[in-house]
Amino acid sequence: MTPHGQHIALAQAYDGIIRVVTDLDDTDLQRPTRCRGWVVADLLFHLLCDAQRALVTLASPADGPPDTDDVSYWRSFPPGDDRDARHAWWARRSAAAFDRPGEIVTTWRDTAPAAVRAAGAAVRERPDGCVTTQGHVLRTPDFLATLTTEAVVHHLDLTVDLPDAPAPGGLATAVAVATMDGLLSDDAVRPAGWDDAEYLRKATGREPLAERDRMELGEAAGWFPLLG
Numbered sequence: 001m002t003p004h005g006q007h008i009a010l011a012q013a014y015d016g017i018i019r020v021v022t023d024l025d026d027t028d029l030q031r032p033t034r035c036r037g038w039v040v041a042d043l044l045f046h047l048l049c050d051a052q053r054a055l056v057t058l059a060s061p062a063d064g065p066p067d068t069d070d071v072s073y074w075r076s077f078p079p080g081d082d083r084d085a086r087h088a089w090w091a092r093r094s095a096a097a098f099d100r101p102g103e104i105v106t107t108w109r110d111t112a113p114a115a116v117r118a119a120g121a122a123v124r125e126r127p128d129g130c131v132t133t134q135g136h137v138l139r140t141p142d143f144l145a146t147l148t149t150e151a152v153v154h155h156l157d158l159t160v161d162l163p164d165a166p167a168p169g170g171l172a173t174a175v176a177v178a179t180m181d182g183l184l185s186d187d188a189v190r191p192a193g194w195d196d197a198e199y200l201r202k203a204t205g206r207e208p209l210a211e212r213d214r215m216e217l218g219e220a221a222g223w224f225p226l227l228g
Contacts, residue, residue: 001175003127006144007119013151013172014112017047020158020165021105029101034157034206037088041101046091047154048108053133054115054147058122058140062132070145071182073136079205079228119144145175152176153204153227156197167197176200180226188220203227 001009021029021044029041038046068076077083098104122129122140130137138146152168153176159165168176173196180203184190190199191213201207205225214221 001141001145001178003123003141003144005171006141006148006175007116007123009148009169009171009175010119010144010151011116012169013148013155013175014051014116016155016166016168016172017044017151017158018109018112020155020162021108024102024105024162026101028162029105031161034160034201035088035154037092039101040158040162041098041104042092042095043154043158044104044108045095045098046087047151048104048111049091050147050150051108051111051115054143055111055118057131057133057143058115058118060132061126062130062137064130064137064139066130066137066139066142068136068138068142070138070142070149071179073138073142073146074149074179074183074227076134076136077228079225084228115147119147145179148172149176149179149227153200156200157206173197173200180204183226184220184223188217188223191216 021040024040029044030039033040033043035043095101095104122131123144126140129140131140131143133143152172155168177196177199180199183203194202198207202209202213203224203226205228209217209221209224217224
């Protein structure tokens with residue numbers, strides 16, 4: 001995908017989350033998600049941290065070459081890492097520091113579009129440039145793809161108890177699916193019966209593999225979850 005395409009995908013991913021949370025009241029913001037221990041407001045705070053990190057990263061150009069890309073980046077964060085539990089607890093306590101859950105929505109609606117605008121400026125000014133984040137150097141478009149993948153996966157997490165919520169956009173979903181394909185490797189393909197949402201849920205361990213899935217995946221079933 002072109003750098004401009006990655007910018008559009010991120011815009012679609014973040015706008016999708018805005019559409020999910022904008023009309024939720026404080027009760028709805030305390031509904032459960034697919035992320036263990038997190039309600040909607042907690043998960044939205046986690047996404048807010050991502051958007052804030054994007055603003056810092058996009059203002060932090062780095063000399064190349066990159067040391068990772070939009071797929072190999074995720075291998076630095078293996079599923080079940082102890083850092084996940086520590087971050088989950090920190091995010092819950094941080095989200096609880098807001099006077100009410102709706103304040104997180106307000107901050108998200110201010111911050112996410114700013115991150116998207118910064119991404120657009122970055123790809124216009126240095127489409128093949130690099131940035132640094134979390135100890136890695138990535139090409140700017142690859143960094144945007146990591147943000148999009150996380151946003152789409154968490155969009156699905158947010159809506160588990162919100163049946164009327166809109167689904168993630170098609171272009172953003174395609175970026176997340178491409179990430180899972182890259183982690184799955186060229187030697188395996190997802191079962192034919194999975195749609196994109198099911199693929200993302202199972203590739204990230206949100207849903208267990210069925211016996212039929214394991215038969216179709218063969219040896220590759222042992223690689224799941226591909227991303228935590």
